[in-house]
Amino acid sequence: MIKRSFIGFTKPLIAYDALESAPPEPKQIQTPKKITLFIDTPYNYKDSLLLNIGDNVKTGQRLSYSEDNDAYVIASATGTISSITSILGDYGKSYTAVTIDTNETEEMDDHFTALRKDPTFDTAKNYLDSMPGKPSFNRFIDSENSIDTIIICGMDADLYIKTNQYILKAELEAIANGIRILKDITQVDHVIIAVPESLMQDAILLGTEVRTVNTEYPAALPHLMVKSFTGQAVPVGKDFGDIGICFFTAEAVASIGKTFANGSIPVTKTFTFIDKNEIKTLVSAKIGTTVSEILDAFDITLDEKDRIIFGGPMTGSAIYSADYPILPDTDAIIVQARDKLDYISDYPCINCGDCVRSCPANIPVNMLVRLLEAGQYEEASDQYDLYSCIECGLCSYVCVSKIPVFHYIKLAKYELDLTRTAEATNA
Ligand code: SF4
Numbered sequence: 001m002i003k004r005s006f007i008g009f010t011k012p013l014i015a016y017d018a019l020e021s022a023p024p025e026p027k028q029i030q031t032p033k034k035i036t037l038f039i040d041t042p043y044n045y046k047d048s049l050l051l052n053i054g055d056n057v058k059t060g061q062r063l064s065y066s067e068d069n070d071a072y073v074i075a076s077a078t079g080t081i082s083s084i085t086s087i088l089g090d091y092g093k094s095y096t097a098v099t100i101d102t103n104e105t106e107e108m109d110d111h112f113t114a115l116r117k118d119p120t121f122d123t124a125k126n127y128l129d130s131m132p133g134k135p136s137f138n139r140f141i142d143s144e145n146s147i148d149t150i151i152i153c154g155m156d157a158d159l160y161i162k163t164n165q166y167i168l169k170a171e172l173e174a175i176a177n178g179i180r181i182l183k184d185i186t187q188v189d190h191v192i193i194a195v196p197e198s199l200m201q202d203a204i205l206l207g208t209e210v211r212t213v214n215t216e217y218p219a220a221l222p223h224l225m226v227k228s229f230t231g232q233a234v235p236v237g238k239d240f241g242d243i244g245i246c247f248f249t250a251e252a253v254a255s256i257g258k259t260f261a262n263g264s265i266p267v268t269k270t271f272t273f274i275d276k277n278e279i280k281t282l283v284s285a286k287i288g289t290t291v292s293e294i295l296d297a298f299d300i301t302l303d304e305k306d307r308i309i310f311g312g313p314m315t316g317s318a319i320y321s322a323d324y325p326i327l328p329d330t331d332a333i334i335v336q337a338r339d340k341l342d343y344i345s346d347y348p349c350i351n352c353g354d355c356v357r358s359c360p361a362n363i364p365v366n367m368l369v370r371l372l373e374a375g376q377y378e379e380a381s382d383q384y385d386l387y388s389c390i391e392c393g394l395c396s397y398v399c400v401s402k403i404p405v406f407h408y409i410k411l412a413k414y415e416l417d418l419t420r421t422a423e424a425t426n427a
């Protein structure tokens with residue numbers, strides 16, 4: 001495998017939306033009649049679940065999968081469990097979907113109230129994994145190397161999205177409290193907050209190291225921030241944990257701060273909603289609210305072949321049903337009208353080199369794409385640096401032949417990971 005630095009010549013093309021002043025409060029979505037929560041483990045009907053259809057649950061209650069599997073989710077509403085099923089996410093990822101028929105009257109679960117007085121890492125890991133912003137506590141356990149730096153993203157990695165910039169502006173006190181608790185429970189003293197220049201004055205009030213992020217895409221992608229702030233590159237095939245770094249979003253840190261200050265676990269997600277006319281609105285909805293509820297609140301009708309994307313325009317993923325719920329890490333939803341969809345073709349590569357010039361990882365994308373189109377994933381990995389890709393999507397964006405290069409790359413990584421996991425299991 002070629003060990004190539006991921007930092008290459010970057011052709012600046014597009015800019016992030018930097019928040020200059022506090023935007024209006026997010027549009028509030030009422031608690032719907034049903035919410036659907038995902039537990040991050042595949043559903044097997046043969047398992048002895050700790051959840052049953054007909055169980056009554058309270059808002060903030062921890063819903064555990066089984067005695068043998070510590071996966072859980074926090075109920076974002078009060079009501080009765082009406083279904084437990086298997087659901088497939090992106091690239092074959094499998095979840096257990098728990099649907100709750102909600103009550104009009106909300107009852108708050110109080111198990112966390114006693115725990116808030118003495119914050120510990122175990123408490124955070126066992127209760128806060130599915131909070132808004134989806135904090136990554138497992139990174140502290142899974143990493144072979146100890147974490148010595150936490151980077152808090154006060155800027156979203158993809159374009160159009162203002163979710164974490166808004167949280168930074170609106171929830172400074174909660175973030176400051178969250179940073180104090182994070183330092184205490186993880187014993188990590190080096191905490192960096194990454195913000196655009198326009199939020200520098202807000203971030204300074206947090207009393208931790210502030211770094212500014214260039215507003216030219218893709219400067220806010222994690223690999224590029226790490227290179228800019230620490231001078232380190234993540235070795236090919238390794239993760240941030242391998243160089244002692246863990247990321248949290250500003251929303252996750254604010255959620256940690258609020259949870260321990262109030263004794264109740266936040267269950268409302270903030271996200272940027274972008275409608276068919278590319279109008280951006282910040283929205284606040286219970287985790288588990290379906291996309292169709294959001295569309296109704298905006299009076300949007302989906303027409304045949306319109307597309308819904310979770311995430312930003314460069315790196316987001318299309319979802320296949322408006323019944324898909326808002327997840328703890330859903331920072332943006334884009335609704336694209338069919339006449340505005342990016343055209344994707346099966347034209348051949350004309351070897352123009354635009355993708356190579358744009359690639360921040362310095363990958364010979366024009367060569368890589370030939371192997372990916374032929375399904376030669378091992379060769380793509382060995383000869384053309386597949387795993388150096390930092391998944392910015394610029395190659396697809398600039399491709400004159402409209403080849404979905406980025407999606408080929410994601411598929412190739414997924415297929416290779418499957419093959420390698422199967423080989424390791426057999427061995
Ligand atoms: S998505 Fe494309 S442009 Fe971006 S790093 Fe990967 S190969 Fe390079």
Ligand code: SF4
Nearest residue numbers: 349350352353355399
């Ligand atoms: S931008 Fe598209 S057409 Fe041009 S070299 Fe890259 S893959 Fe080929």
